Amino acid sequence: MANLYDTAPAFDEPIAVIRHCHERIRKQLTTLDKLVSYLPDRGVDESVQAAAKAVLKYFNKAAPLHHQDEEVDLLPALRATVQGEDAHLLEKATTTILQHHKEMDRLWQTLRAQLEALEDGSGYDLSAADVEDFSALYREHMALEEGQIAPLAMRVLSEQQMRELGASMQERRGIVPAT
Numbered sequence: 001m002a003n004l005y006d007t008a009p010a011f012d013e014p015i016a017v018i019r020h021c022h023e024r025i026r027k028q029l030t031t032l033d034k035l036v037s038y039l040p041d042r043g044v045d046e047s048v049q050a051a052a053k054a055v056l057k058y059f060n061k062a063a064p065l066h067h068q069d070e071e072v073d074l075l076p077a078l079r080a081t082v083q084g085e086d087a088h089l090l091e092k093a094t095t096t097i098l099q100h101h102k103e104m105d106r107l108w109q110t111l112r113a114q115l116e117a118l119e120d121g122s123g124y125d126l127s128a129a130d131v132e133d134f135s136a137l138y139r140e141h142m143a144l145e146e147g148q149i150a151p152l153a154m155r156v157l158s159e160q161q162m163r164e165l166g167a168s169m170q171e172r173r174g175i176v177p178a179t
Contacts, residue, residue, distance in 0.1 A: 011166035011175070015150050018074070021066045022142045028058045029135045032111075035118070036128045044124050052119040059108055065172055067101050070145070073168045074153065081156050093148050100141040107134045 009016035031051050038048065075094050082090050111130050117123025157165070170177060 011170040011177075012163065014069075014074075014162055014166040014169055015153050017166070017169060018066070018069065019146065019150065021062065021069075022146065024058065025063065025066075025138055025142065028055050029138060031055055032126075032131045032135060035126050036131050039118075039124070039126055044118055044121060049119050049121065052115040056112065056115050056119060060112070063104075063108075065169075067104075068172060069165075069169050070097060070149075071101065072172075073165050074149070077157060077161050077165055078149070078153060081158075081161065082152070086152060086156065089148060090152065093144060096144060097141065097149070100137060100144075104134070104137055104141070107137065 008020050011017060032055060035048060035051055035055075042048075075090075075097070078090050079087075079094070107130065110127075111134055114123060114126050114130065118126060167177070
């Protein structure tokens, strides 16, 4: 019988893991969009509280790990490897990615407070503008990573660097490698 859930790639394919994280982010952004549409007509109910809880869980835990994967491991590995035009492209992309991460964190603080209020029933609103700003930035960010960083990593990182990247990502999540 087929699995109904998306199976995450193994950490020996770290770029695939990053892409999988992006798919999960897209699902959470879709949930935020649905919440914005749902709330005005139906108000806060159990489904809203459950959706808010799921989005909070993802962006409070998984998203920061994903950012660390990029900032602590992927970008430094690329920086140590690339030369010439690739180095120029990477420097420009890295500056943008790090700016995005700071702005995402700032936007998340505002959204998090709104979602926590929805989850515990103390609030009834979710700002469509805040959701749009957050979602648009994440989509722009993922397009940059998928369009430039991932292809660059696949082209220039060695098998050993990929193994090290994957092992670090796995360790960051507290996953013990299979022996």
